Structures are given as C-alpha cells and as structure tokens.
Amino acid sequence: MAATTESVRADAAEAPLLNKKNLILGSLVYVVFYAWVRWYEGIYGWSAGLDSFAPEFETYWMNFLYIEFVLEVATAGILWGYIWKTRDRKVMSITPREELRRHFTHWTWLVMYAFAIYYGASYFTEQDGTWHQTIVRDTDFTPSHIIEFYLSYPIYIITGGAAFLYAKTRLPTYQQGLHLQYMVAVVGPFMILPNVGLNEWGHTFWFMEELFVAPLHYGFVFFGWAALGVMGVVNTEVAAIAKLLKKDLA
Amino acid sequence: MSASQSAVRSRAEAVKVSRTFDWLICFTLFFVVLGGYHIHYMLTGGDWDFWTDWKDRRLWVTVAPIVSITFPAAVQAVLWWRYRLPFGAVLCILGLLLGEWVNRYMNFWGWTYFPVNFCFPSNLMPGAIVIDVILMLTNSMTVTAVLGGMAWGLLFYPGNWPVIAPLHVPVEYNGMMMTLADLQGYHYVRTGTPEYIRMVEKGTLRTFGKDVAPVSAFFSAFVSILIYFLWHFFGKWFGGTSFTQSS
Numbered sequence: 001m002a003a004t005t006e007s008v009r010a011d012a013a014e015a016p017l018l019n020k021k022n023l024i025l026g027s028l029v030y031v032v033f034y035a036w037v038r039w040y041e042g043i044y045g046w047s048a049g050l051d052s053f054a055p056e057f058e059t060y061w062m063n064f065l066y067i068e069f070v071l072e073v074a075t076a077g078i079l080w081g082y083i084w085k086t087r088d089r090k091v092m093s094i095t096p097r098e099e100l101r102r103h104f105t106h107w108t109w110l111v112m113y114a115f116a117i118y119y120g121a122s123y124f125t126e127q128d129g130t131w132h133q134t135i136v137r138d139t140d141f142t143p144s145h146i147i148e149f150y151l152s153y154p155i156y157i158i159t160g161g162a163a164f165l166y167a168k169t170r171l172p173t174y175q176q177g178l179h180l181q182y183m184v185a186v187v188g189p190f191m192i193l194p195n196v197g198l199n200e201w202g203h204t205f206w207f208m209e210e211l212f213v214a215p216l217h218y219g220f221v222f223f224g225w226a227a228l229g230v231m232g233v234v235n236t237e238v239a240a241i242a243k244l245l246k247k248d249l250a
Numbered sequence: 251m252s253a254s255q256s257a258v259r260s261r262a263e264a265v266k267v268s269r270t271f272d273w274l275i276c277f278t279l280f281f282v283v284l285g286g287y288h289i290h291y292m293l294t295g296g297d298w299d300f301w302t303d304w305k306d307r308r309l310w311v312t313v314a315p316i317v318s319i320t321f322p323a324a325v326q327a328v329l330w331w332r333y334r335l336p337f338g339a340v341l342c343i344l345g346l347l348l349g350e351w352v353n354r355y356m357n358f359w360g361w362t363y364f365p366v367n368f369c370f371p372s373n374l375m376p377g378a379i380v381i382d383v384i385l386m387l388t389n390s391m392t393v394t395a396v397l398g399g400m401a402w403g404l405l406f407y408p409g410n411w412p413v414i415a416p417l418h419v420p421v422e423y424n425g426m427m428m429t430l431a432d433l434q435g436y437h438y439v440r441t442g443t444p445e446y447i448r449m450v451e452k453g454t455l456r457t458f459g460k461d462v463a464p465v466s467a468f469f470s471a472f473v474s475i476l477i478y479f480l481w482h483f484f485g486k487w488f489g490g491t492s493f494t495q496s497s
Contacts, residue, residue, distance in 0.1 A: 018270055041361065042361060096256065104270075111274055113282070114282050115281065117286070118282075121289040122289065126292050127356075129296060130357050130361065130364070133440045133442045134440050135362075135441065137442070176493050177494045178493060179493055189286075209442050209443060212297050213295060213298075213313075220289060224285075224290045227286025228286055228321070231325070231328045234278075239491070241268075244258075245257065245268060
C-alpha cells in the first residue's frame with residue numbers, strides 16, 4: 001500500500017486523470033435541479049395544474065413549458081456546438097496517458113447520462129402514470145407531461161448527445177466509424193421524444209383515460225430497449241481501457 | 251512516449267485506475283439498465299404492478315413474469331458470457347425495484363397520496379436469484395432458458411404470496427362479496443382509470459375452477475422460456491462492439 005501511495009503521489013503535479021470536482025458537481029446539478037422540479041410539481045401540480053383553461057395554469061405551467069423549450073434548444077446548441085467546435089483534429093496522435101484522461105472525462109459524461117436516463121425513463125415516466133390515472137386530462141400539456149416529456153426527455157437527449165459527441169471527437173477508440181450500439185443507446189431513447197406525437201395523437205382521438213399497458217404506449221417500450229446499447233459501449237470501453245493499461249509501463 | 255507504452259506509470263496506479271473505472275461503469279450500467287427496464291416494465295405490465303386491486307390470480311400472474319424476464323436475459327447474455335459475472339438478473343431486478351420503490355413512495359404516495367400498501371411493487375427477486383444460480387451452475391443458455399425461465403414463471407406467485415395473501419381475503423361490503431384489495435380500489439378512486447379499464451380475472455372458461463393461479467403460472471413459465479431465448483440474443487446484439495463504415 002505504501003508503494004501505491006508514493007507512486008500515485010508522484011503524479012500529483014499534473015492534471016488528474018479523473019476530475020472529481022466535475023464528476024461531483026455534475027451529479028449535484030442533476031440531483032438538486034430535479035429535487036427542485038419535484039418540489040415545483042408538488043406545490044403547483046394540485047394548486048394550478050388541474051384545469052388547463054384556468055389563468056393560473058398559463059402562469060405556472062405553460063410559461064414553464066415555454067421557458068424550458070428555449071433553454072433546452074439553447075443548451076443543446078451551445079453544448080453540442082462547443083464540443084464539436086473544439087474537437088481534436090489530431091486525435092490519433094495523442095499520448096496514451098492523455099487518452100486515458102479523456103476516457104475518464106468520457107465516463108464522467110456517461111455517469112451524467114445515467115442520472116439523466118434514470119430521472120427521465122424511470123422517475124418521471126412512472127410518476128406520469130400515477131398523475132394521469134388519478135387526474136382526468138384536458139390538454140396534451142399536463143403538468144406531468146411538461147416535466148416528463150418536455151424537460152426530462154430533452155435533458156437526457158442533450159446529455160447522451162454530448163457523451164456521444166465527446167467520444168467521437170476526442171477518443172481514438174471511436175474514430176473507425178460510428179459505433180452502432182452507442183448510436184442505438186443515444187438515438188433510441190431520443191426517439192422516445194418524437195414518439196410523444198403518437199401518444200398525444202392517440203390520447204386526443206382515442207381515449208383520455210390512462211391505461212399504462214395500452215398498445216398506444218408500445219413505442220416508448222421499443223425505444224426504451226435501446227438503452228441496452230450501453231452494454232456495447234461498456235464492452236468497447238473495457239477493451240480500450242484494458243489495452244491502455246496493459247501496455248509496457250513507462 | 252511510444253505507442254507501446256502504458257498510460258499509467260506503475261502497477262499500483264493501473265490498479266487504482268482500473269478500480270475507479272469499475273465504479274464508474276457499475277454506476278452507469280446500473281442506472282441506464284434501470285431506466286430502460288423500468289420504462290419497459292411499467293408500460294407492458296405496469297398496471298398490474300401499480301395497484302393491489304389489479305394483482306389478481308390470473309392476469310398479474312401471467313403477464314408480470316413474461317414481460318419481466320426480458321432485460322435479465324439480455325443482461326445475463328453480456329455479464330455472464332463476456333465477464334463471468336453471475337448476477338445479471340439480480341442486477342436488473344435490484345435496479346427495477348429501486349426505481350419502483352422510489353417512485354411509489356415519492357410520487358404515488360408523495361404526489362397523489364395513495365398509501366404504499368395499495369401501490370407497492372411486485373417482488374421479482376426469488377426468480378432472479380434462481381435464474382442467476384442456474385446459469386452459474388450449468389453455464390448453459392439452453393438449460394437456463396428452460397429451467398430458469400420455468401422457475402421465473404412458477405416462483406412469481408409464491409414469491410408474492412406472503413404480501414398479497416392478506417389482501418385477497420374475502421370481505422362483504424354493501425351486500426357485495428369482494429377482496430380486501432378490491433375494497434382498497436373502491437376507496438381510493440383513480441378518476442383517470444375507471445373500472446371498465448381494469449383487467450382482472452377476465453375470461454369465461456374457468457374450467458379449472460380453484461386452480462386459476464397455478465394454471466396461469468404454468469402458462470407464464472412456458473412463455474417466459476421462449477422470451478428468455480429471444481432476449482438472450484437481443485442482449486448479445488446490444489452488447490456488440492461493431493462500427494458502421496465511415497464514408
């Protein structure tokens with residue numbers, strides 16, 4: 001153990017392989033932000049979210065929707081644009097240590113993607129079930145949908161897109177083409193958002209009640225399977241990292 | 251630094267780096283699988299899982315195991331066949347149960363005020379442990395599909411029996427006979443889910459009379475075997491590392 005401590009300490013002067021501050025800060029952003037969102041739902045869901053024709057619905061829910069649309073488009077544009085604009089044009093000539101550092105940064109993005117997927121696909125989607133099985137809907141933009149479809153889904157799309165772009169623009173592992181399972185893991189859950197169109201069409205013209213296992217919802221199921229593509233990403237990463245670690249020691 | 255050089259400077263650092271990646275990978279895999287599995291399960295078997303008055307002897311017993319064996323089969327196909335980790339199914343079920351319990355408490359109870367003893371999730375852990383152990387002992391996808399899939403379906407109802415039995419005792423209410431679970435449903439009205447939507451013990455061919463649950467479990471076990479085969483190969487594909495050709 002003493003040898004371990006000494007050898008690791010010798011590298012302390014250079015930038016750390018894993019930037020723990022970014023990892024912790026990023027995690028806190030998701031957890032604190034969604035805690036605030038849940039608080040907002042709890043307060044304004046019942047007091048202002050039951051009747052879409054009421055003025056307070058416009059104040060507390062439709063304005064929330066308009067603001068989140070603008071912020072999401074801006075965030076996606078700026079974040080994805082920044083990652084692409086600052087891409088490494090000589091990615092194949094980086095040192096093994098720099099490559100390892102970038103794998104850590106890539107995994108920081110993937111951890112954020114895990115937070116985003118959890119809140120989007122698990123927390124807010126099942127929450128939508130209890131809200132709509134309890135409250136009769138009179139609009140497509142219910143309080144539950146404004147959070148689930150138009151906030152948590154775009155957030156995991158933005159996060160997944162950022163992780164994929166980071167890998168594609170900075171890691172030699174992903175330069176031989178487009179990683180099929182990675183694309184599936186990012187594009188599949190992305191397709192859940194357009195599938196909202198089918199959901200709303202069905203609920204508008206077919207039935208207003210909420211039966212969660214209705215075939216109308218199967219599009220969400222199909223695209224949810226795509227999350228399993230993360231296993232292909234893990235396999236690729238494990239092989240790449242093992243290769244980096246097993247080379248001759250410097 | 252040459253291309254053959256390592257990215258780390260000592261074996262100790264290699265170990266530290268490797269362990270750190272392990273944690274990052276475990277966290278990500280757990281929560282992404284949780285998200286995908288949960289949305290799949292809630293939208294294919296969710297209504298039977300949400301409410302005790304849907305947890306009947308027939309459709310709950312039939313549907314829940316069939317739709318829940320999917321992700322465990324797929325994750326086993328990667329964790330066991332690539333890494334010899336014998337806990338793919340348990341990992342999936344732990345994730346699913348965590349997602350469900352957080353939701354039932356924070357949202358079903360915390361937002362729409364249904365008591366937790368009306369909306370607790372089904373217990374899938376006994377089947378998960380058995381199917382993982384069968385795969386570990388036999389190292390055979392076929393045996394796991396047949397014996398494990400069978401056990402998955404058959405163990406579901408007994409695994410939930412200690413929880414659900416007290417709610418299946420008969421009560422008489424306003425001259426009508428019903429179960430205690432049905433009575434919960436009457437008292438906690440879900441306006442968006444009227445009674446005509448509820449799918450409980452539907453069907454008229456009650457040939458086997460009192461044997462509704464065993465017959466349902468047996469049928470469920472049969473389909474679970476087939477679904478396991480299918481999803482094993484889905485899992486293999488999802489675990490692939492192929493690239494599309496650059497143009």
